Amino acid sequence: MMKLILCLFLLVNLAAAQGVTYVVLWFDTEDYVDPIADDAALRIATDLTNLGVQATFKVVGEKARVLERRGRQDVIQALGKHCIGYHSDWHSIQPAPAVNLQHFGFLEGAAEFERKQRRGFEDVARIFGVPPVCYGQPGSSWAPQSNLALRRMGIHVYLDEGKQVGYNDQPIWFGGLLYVFSMGPYQIRADLDKQVPESETFRQFDTAVKHFRESGGGLISTYYHPTEMVHTEFWDAVNFAHGAMRKREEWSLPNRRSPEEAERCFNVLKGYVAHAKTMPDVKFVTANDLLRIYANPMPPAVDKLQLARHFKQSITFLSVAAGDLSAADILLQLLNLPAEYVDGPTSRGVTTYTDKTISDFVFDAAVEDVKSFIETNHYLPSEVFVGSKTLSLADFAATLSEHLLSPGPVRLQQGNLAFEQYVSNDARASFNWLIHPEGFAPNELLALARLQGWTLKPARLR
């Protein structure tokens, strides 16, 4: 009997020990000012290839163009052995994406982002011979309108770090993209200047691996910039701080590290990678691999009454054994619409309807109209007409849920948009970046992001 218990105990432990830690290692390859940064990118790409590790290089459009102009086929080829992403066309030349999109709505902002960013995307694709598979914003210059534009450009992974939106320090689906963002303690990097001792970083890494081993797996996000290895300051900080504009001939070179110092930095990165490689249940993945290791975001079909009960309490994503549903996925199921990705509403609707109940035939017409709106536009309506008055989308969703749970007279309910908690309230802090104008605090972008919270749900490892 004791043997059986011991066997069972071991089996349970083995099952629990299956969680794999994936590490996505990415490099923002952006310094088009100092050519020494080209060599740094080459060195990193070559070192990692020699270590048998594939990374992701997010390349700025102008960086790709200067590599081509400087005849650096060696750099282009070395980076091409890794995964290629996109890191905006000009990075720090104003208007930065968030500055540019601050006063745009969702749809026109997406068109504007595409207008400004498609050229760089196509240059990176042409110069590297492959379309970039992911995007991440320069600095903290994030904007929710980029999600729709990126999908139109064929990009499905948002790979960066930021404070604007996030859940549980792990990847999420947001705006129809797989988001690696706001990774908290799972955003790990060995400090190049050793202000944080290497041993402490390794301890943080090992703690994460242990946690994921016991909890079914997870992702660590690690990033550097090739320019950091060879400079003590950023190329853009010395030229474009606080929205500064300077002629190209007047650009200054950032302060370089000595060759010995640079060598030490390359070795910090190699040491970190070597440490990760000592663990059998750690696997390096690229942005491309992420789409393979995370499950398809198509939601499972769930009992409507369960969905209605969930929505009546709080309008947010729902995780069940078979998968995850965003609030938008849930609304589509409640409306008997086929599953598809739809964007959130483009503005914040309000409820002007004041009676406690709604006539059946008026509500039925409203439901049909919402279905037609979604099928036509592929985004959610901001408000729903009940006759000449309106319900905010949240109140409509809660009212519909209540009506499904207790058929009879349609009673007006107030919706609780719980998913809004996953979007930052602090525009100043979330958009803090030396390149942005001083005091930059685009609350409008966070308000748009909250509307897109309808699309947010956790990403689940396969």
Ligand SMILES: [Zn+2]
């Ligand atoms: Zn950058």
